[in-house]
Ligand SMILES: Nc1ncnc2c1ncn2[C@@H]1O[C@H](COP(=O)(O)OP(=O)(O)O)[C@@H](O)[C@H]1O
């Protein structure tokens with residue numbers, strides 16, 4: 001590993017401890033008022049906002065570390081149910097903007113109920129019942145990071161709907177994330193995977209993105225031996241398709 005890379009990774013890693021201290025402090029003040037004294041409703045709102053942002057920051061730190069690991073060829077394979085991966089990713093994303101829905105999703109016991117609840121947020125999930133119950137073998141953290149970024153973008157740029165499709169075929173798992181937003185003109189289809197590129201850097205969006213964006217997603221997909229495709233015409237929404245090879249059980 002290059003010296004510069006190690007320095008950056010160490011720095012990112014060292015952000016974890018102070019972050020954990022901030023999170024623990026805020027949580028204690030909110031949940032242990034008998035010890036720390038009562039807080040007002042207004043104060044609680046501020047605490048909650050601060051805590052949400054601590055979570056965003058924790059995810060960012062985790063994502064940055066994962067990217068560094070990925071570049072060094074480090075993978076961690078495990079067997080995990082697709083249902084857990086999809087559920088945890090969506091709960092985590094929505095928790096930052098709508099805690100009521102994310103709590104509802106967390107409690108869903110079956111696919112039908114989960115789909116219905118997602119529809120309240122304009123998110124359409126398509127996956128076979130059989131596939132939902134299936135376990136796959138891959139690097140779960142990396143796939144979660146990919147999905148989180150694509151879904152956050154879709155939610156940020158959509159007009160009203162986002163569709164998530166999940167399929168398995170011939171040793172691959174295929175995720176497609178589609179929105180009905182302004183889309184991406186063909187001239188930018190390559191550029192948007194460059195670091196720090198934004199189509200319209202001046203636009204104000206009501207939902208902020210987090211994670212390291214499409215450039216990071218591309219790195220992870222390639223490191224896993226997968227591929228990512230973009231289908232989009234201006235004004236027609238965008239569809240990102242990610243195809244990841246599955247590992248065979250050992
Ligand atoms: N679903 C989408 N619809 C339209 N434009 C998109 C979409 N996803 C990404 N983009 C464009 O690609 C750029 C890069 O995306 P990304 O790397 O995730 O960065 P960020 O979300 O932080 O702006 C975005 O700024 C936006 O211009």
Ligand SMILES: [Mg+2]
Nearest residue numbers: 153209213214
């Ligand atoms: Mg983004």
